[in-house]
Amino acid sequence: MNRLVSMTVNGEARELAVAPNRTLLDALRNEGSLTGTKKGCDVGDCGACTVIMDGRPVNACLVLAIEAEGATIETIEGLQPSYDQPHLLQQKFMEHGGAQCGFCTPGIIMMAKALLDENPDPSEDEIRFALAGNICRCTGYTKIIDAVRATAEELRKAGTL
Amino acid sequence: MKPFEYYEPASLAEASDLLRRLGKDASIIAGGTDLLVEMKEELRSVLHVVNIKKIPNLRNFTYDPAAGLRFGALVTVREVETSPHVIGNYPNLAKAVSLLGSVQVRNRATIVGNICRASPSADTIPPLIADGASLSVYDGGADRTILLEDFFTGPGRTVLSPGDIVTGISLPAPGPTSGRAYIKHGRRKAMELATVGVAVSIEHVAGQCSDVRIALGAVAPTVIRARRTEDLLRGRRIDAALLAEAAESAMQEATPIGNVRASAAYRRDMVGVLTRRAIGYAMGGAR
Ligand code: FES
Ligand code: FES
Numbered sequence: 001m002n003r004l005v006s007m008t009v010n011g012e013a014r015e016l017a018v019a020p021n022r023t024l025l026d027a028l029r030n031e032g033s034l035t036g037t038k039k040g041c042d043v044g045d046c047g048a049c050t051v052i053m054d055g056r057p058v059n060a061c062l063v064l065a066i067e068a069e070g071a072t073i074e075t076i077e078g079l080q081p082s083y084d085q086p087h088l089l090q091q092k093f094m095e096h097g098g099a100q101c102g103f104c105t106p107g108i109i110m111m112a113k114a115l116l117d118e119n120p121d122p123s124e125d126e127i128r129f130a131l132a133g134n135i136c137r138c139t140g141y142t143k144i145i146d147a148v149r150a151t152a153e154e155l156r157k158a159g160t161l
Numbered sequence: 162m163k164p165f166e167y168y169e170p171a172s173l174a175e176a177s178d179l180l181r182r183l184g185k186d187a188s189i190i191a192g193g194t195d196l197l198v199e200m201k202e203e204l205r206s207v208l209h210v211v212n213i214k215k216i217p218n219l220r221n222f223t224y225d226p227a228a229g230l231r232f233g234a235l236v237t238v239r240e241v242e243t244s245p246h247v248i249g250n251y252p253n254l255a256k257a258v259s260l261l262g263s264v265q266v267r268n269r270a271t272i273v274g275n276i277c278r279a280s281p282s283a284d285t286i287p288p289l290i291a292d293g294a295s296l297s298v299y300d301g302g303a304d305r306t307i308l309l310e311d312f313f314t315g316p317g318r319t320v321l322s323p324g325d326i327v328t329g330i331s332l333p334a335p336g337p338t339s340g341r342a343y344i345k346h347g348r349r350k351a352m353e354l355a356t357v358g359v360a361v362s363i364e365h366v367a368g369q370c371s372d373v374r375i376a377l378g379a380v381a382p383t384v385i386r387a388r389r390t391e392d393l394l395r396g397r398r399i400d401a402a403l404l405a406e407a408a409e410s411a412m413q414e415a416t417p418i419g420n421v422r423a424s425a426a427y428r429r430d431m432v433g434v435l436t437r438r439a440i441g442y443a444m445g446g447a448r
Contacts (some may be wrong), residue, residue, distance in 0.1 A: 020164070047263060057264060059265045062198070064190070064210075133264060
């Protein structure tokens with residue numbers, strides 16, 4: 001039996017009708033029509049499904065959609081300040097070649113955002129530790145770390161986060 | 162994932178009743194990071210999922226220098242990992258829990274959930290046993306307290322029966338001469354299950370050990386205490402010769418199996434190496 005679940009997704013109130021065995025990931029992608037969040041492994045290993053739930057990064061494949069009742073969810077679609085302007089993280093990923101096939105990128109960018117929200121000046125080790133649950137098959141990670149560091153630097157220069 | 166019935170009891174009494182009535186086809190969901198994987202991979206058939214997040218007071222977290230640390234069943238691994246009280250007073254626990262899965266998993270997973278799953282290689286369990294942790298269990302009547310080291314009966318098995326709910330965990334405060342360490346051994350640094358885990362909590366003054374607890378993970382059907390090794394150390398001065406003896410003794414106490422992650426012989430060797438190292442770290446880390 002489907003239930004109506006209310007949540008705030010990217011600042012917008014949404015009501016999704018889901019069965020109890022629907023994950024937040026499938027609900028966002030199907031009922032929510034937000035396919036930016038990717039399904040890699042579906043069991044918490046790859047991080048492609050990372051969204052920010054009530055301020056904390058989680059694997060949307062390991063959250064039941066009904067558990068998101070009342071929650072605030074941020075996905076990659078909500079990141080851009082306007083439709084023709086990328087978020088600084090997205091900008092830096094492009095500049096540094098931090099995305100190749102791009103499948104891991106939405107999850108990595110959401111995880112990086114959560115990291116920078118909490119720690120605006122992370123060391124390389126702290127970036128690696130934070131991104132340990134995000135698997136990338138293409139880039140070899142170096143460029144991803146460069147992109148995150150460059151974002152942090154620029155945010156510091158601008159004095160805003 | 163197969164369909165299931167979903168419940169959100171509002172009290173412990175209601176949850177316990179429900180779980181007793183539904184029996185073995187029911188499971189509690191707290192963090193869900195293990196349960197949902199097991200259900201998706203059909204390692205477990207679960208027809209009824211009982212969410213305990215609507216029950217009040219299961220998120221409490223308190224530290225008192227005399228009474229120690231106490232936290233509820235819904236406290237996440239990440240909360241424990243980042244708590245200044247845990248980092249300052251239980252560095253072994255802080256380290257161990259920071260090695261469990263990813264940040265994303267730790268934001269959902271609970272310590273009590275990780276314990277109740279009763280994996281012999283769980284990262285949270287060795288330091289908690291070494292620190293003398295105990296669980297509070299609700300069974301419809303008065304809460305009972307179970308020492309964590311008495312909680313496990315085998316891989317994935319505990320003393321709990323249907324209707325029992327672990328509501329929280331408490332750890333005694335560290336003494337002024339305590340030293341603690343946890344070492345996890347694996348093939349890579351992150352997203353890894355322990356090949357061997359060793360936790361040591363020791364009381365010592367000027368190199369003399371007055372009390373010690375050593376817990377070994379992933380080398381027996383449950384996490385175990387290396388009691389003979391502890392006896393060897395208690396009341397003695399810790400020097401290189403005694404450390405070598407302790408390492409040998411811990412290797413004898415372990416009963417590892419070989420599996421895809423390591424052979425039995427390798428695990429046993431590592432118990433020796435890591436026990437010696439962990440005692441050393443714990444002594445160095447005395448406050
Ligand atoms: S799809 Fe969720 S972690 Fe891989
Ligand atoms: S860019 Fe292809 S998986 Fe990361």
